[in-house]
Amino acid sequence: MRSLNLDQLRTLVAIADLGNFSAAARALHLAQPTVSLHISELESRLGAQLVVRGSRQVAPTAAGAALIERARHLLRDADEAIDTVKRHAKGHAGRVRLGTSTGVIVHLLPQVLKALEQAHAGIDVEVSILGSNDTMARLAAGTLDIGLVALPQSPVRDLVVTHWRNDPMRAFVPPRWKAPKVATPKWLAAQPLIFNDATTRMYRLTMEWFAAAGQAPRARIELNYTEAMKSLVAAGYGAAILPLEDSSVPAGHDQLQVIPLRPALTRSLGVAHRALSSLDGATRIVLGALGQFRQH
Structure with a gap:
């Protein structure tokens, strides 16, 4: 029947x-x-x-x-x-899969998610902690909808990458160190250092900054978690070069020395996604919320 x-x-x-x-x-x-x-x-x-x-x-x-x-x-x-x-x-409801790094999740993404919750409570953003390379690979494979990634990125077919924000890089130095007012590659290279993992864009950005000044330092330890790096700095284990983001010094570490770099260094972030014509309403809404916090 x-x-x-x-x-x-x-x-x-x-x-x-x-x-x-x-x-x-x-x-x-x-x-x-x-x-x-x-x-x-x-x-x-x-x-x-x-x-x-x-x-x-x-x-x-x-x-x-x-x-x-x-x-x-x-x-x-x-x-x-x-x-x-x-x-x-x-776009009034749906699930959007977003990938980005720990620093962005801790310091930048909460304000976006708060604004999104207030305007579109029916949209659920599923966040994955990923490096930029993994984020781009998952976007290409269709297992992510949006990525917040370090710039520049090599072109990937069917993916769109646009600028989102710039954050100045700073030297994070233990509180008891005698530090200069500005940190140069030569001074930092003589200190014990905590670097990002060698597979990350942040590591490449940092090493290019040192290399331009003729320095090639080695790290005491490499990590891929910004807050853990700051904890080690606070404990006196070494200095780190990290982006200065909103509320960048974690609670309990407010005595960390945050020193400008000379020459200056900037970390740029972009928003990556598939073509707008192929996105569902919820994903377009999340892109719109990210756009509200874009630096022009």
Whole structure:
């Protein structure tokens, strides 16, 4: 037996509610022969009489009343399913997968998520802690929707990367060290250092800064977690070169020395995603929220 037809069930419910075929046809904007056809096809498909046709009123049979009760639930579920899909399509609801580094998650992303929650509470942002290389790879593979990545990035087919913000780099120095007012490559190269992992863009940016001054320091330890690096600096283990982000010095480490670099160094971040025409509404809404915090 073929599956039940929701339009035919809707017609049956309308007849039960309004009492006759003519009223149901008007309410559903159907021709009366179409209403009659819906009921006859339902009865034929189910092998049971569903309504008793009177001169003025139509009443459901016992079988018809049982079907009408179930039909009301089915139609309500169908309407809710359609509404859910429409909300997703319009960006009023949905799940968006975003990848970025720990520093961005701790210091920059919360303000974006707060604004998004206030304006679009139905959108859930699933955040993954990833380096820029992994983020770009997952975007290309379709397992992420948006990435906040270090710039510059090599072009990747079907991905769009636009500038989001610049953050000045600073030397984070233990509180008890005797440090200069500005940190040069030569001075830092003579200190014990904590670097980002060698696979990261931050490591490359830092090493290029040293190399331009003829320095090639080695790190005491390499990490890929900004807050852990700051904790080691606070403990006196070494100095680190990190971006200065909002509320950059973690609680309990407010005595860290944060020193400008000479020459200056800047970390740039971009927003990466697939072409806008291929994105769902929720992803476009999240991109819009990120755009509100873009540095122009």
